Amino acid sequence: MKAYPWRYSLALLGLVLLFNAIFTPGFLAIEIRDGRLFGSLIDIFNRATPAALLALGMALVIATAGVDLSVGAIMAISGAVAAGLVVQPPDFLLHGMGVQPVAVAMSLAVLAGAVCGLFNGVLIGFFRIQPVVATLLLMIAGRGVAQLLTNGQIITVPGDDFAALAIGTTLGLPNPIWILAAMALFFGALTRLTAFGLFVEASGDNPTAAHYVGINGKSLRLAVYTLSGLCAGVAGIIAASNIKAADANNAGLYLELDAILAVAVGGTAMTGGKFSLVGALIGAVLMQAVTTTILTRGIGTEVTLIIKALVVVAVCLLQSPSFHETLRRRRTA
Template sequence: MKTIYKHHLFWPLCVLAALMLFNFIYSPDFFSITLQNGHLYGSLIDILNFGAPLILVAIGMTLVVATRGIDLSVGSIVAISGAISCLSISKASDQNMLSLILLSVLMSVGLSLILGIWNGVLVSAVGIQPIIATLILMVAGRGIAQLITGGQIITVTSEKYSYIGSGSLATLPFSIFVVATVLLIAALLTRKTALGMFIESVGCNPVASLMSGIRAHSVIISVYMFCGLCAGIAGLLLSSNVSSADGNNAGLWYELDAILAVVIGGTSLNGGRFYLLGTVVGALIIQTLTTTIYMIGVPPEITLVVKAFVVLMVCLVQSPAFRSAIALRWKTRHYPGEKEISRHVS
């Protein structure tokens, strides 16, 4: 039992279960799932579907954070990716051509990889602090997305493109399979090869890892490239789900939600050991919290305040120092003489 209590997934799963229980008490049909026209519908399905882009971004952010870095540009990359794909599709006379959809997806993914490499080069080769290096693209990238869209919302009518974000496969949203594929690839690369050990080594001590023969610069560029790829795919999911691209609002604040998901999942911002499954649970907590806030009718003007307060409580519950302080305070209050007795005995 003590081992389970100390597991990095224990508290995140407890928080997720508490949110689910609250939703069930507030709305008894929260767990109901129906099958209509070969598609599953329900609140749980919506959480997985709408949370898929955030999970993707958070997976990429996990590896960046493990190297003691940060990527503030993921929201802008999400917007650029969606803008490029929708723009290229909207220019065609026949928007349902499969070759056009594939070309648009490849363009978005390719540009996202380039932007990720750009961040990695600034951090590893140029030596700029990660928060500053990625802040550059965070600001410039949002402007680039608006230039691509011309400051307008680009809409598309392609059914094949909308399938990426709103289609179903085996009665489940297709986005779930996209996330599962990316998560599986990331897990295999980091847990079944030496790459995961290299990432943790660079995060713990980049100088020592370099002295031991690990190409720290290549590792850092690789994780930022992967993070850009995840953000680019997330942009495709978001834009295809609504069949439009909004350079101003698409992916807005995704970088902050992704960082919160990583921290809630147990990965330290100081770098080192990382937990992909913990990040997925953290992203699900954030998405479930968002769904809960909308369901209970919290006014929009205080939604972010409520969200921030709950996330703060989650982080405090996860903190060993905070839990120890609470336990010590409770113990001192209920057994005031125990501390004095221990002092005399010692």
């Protein structure tokens, strides 16, 4: 029997959904309007996508015993790049290429996110700067870069092309859910069909031993922070597309913390080693489910953060072996 590290968060997610199913009329109902699915469940998944995307990259970073605090800021950069390129397209976007300028702009924005991640990776992998410090740099400076790109203004993007990414649907489901599914499959394949995941876990579990068996910790760190930046880039364009604007100050604000919590709640230890992508996704959805529940129940939004914190504490306690040991001893004593 395999003990999945995310069993408690999945159980808690089930409880939250069950609670809603009983007390919120029509919570589980999904209806089709204009060829598109509507319902609270769809809404939870849709709204969870930015944090869930960040959590995918964050899970790998945390597995190397690191952390990436800059992903929120990278989202702002990515959004600013995408909106900026669409509003004031440079020549190469206007002439030729035969591609949708919006698609090119968004791809470049994702690339910008990956480059930011690469920058983190170089600082951490090659210059051995501690992850908290290195990514704190970009967490702060990144918003500055985004403000430079937007000249300190909120760039609004007219037209529907830009908004289609976040607001549009494919086969009835909102596009962000498809994007998340694609990224999750890509990360799953990358980490489990190749040995990349094993090397990440080994390197996080015991870096010295990893060196002794020939695992290149530098390139590995470079890769995970770049992947984390890539995730943030994708999350950034979704967030910008959602509000049809690039907001350098508020895009992805504090979302890095949500991502870290999602990873922790999903059963990945902050000390590095084993990680669970499924757990990270469940963690992100759980967080959003709690938020949505509070909103639909009409409980004041001022208690949202406190209830979220209680949920995190509950899951972490359930995951803690020493907590179980204490309970066991209480019972036997």
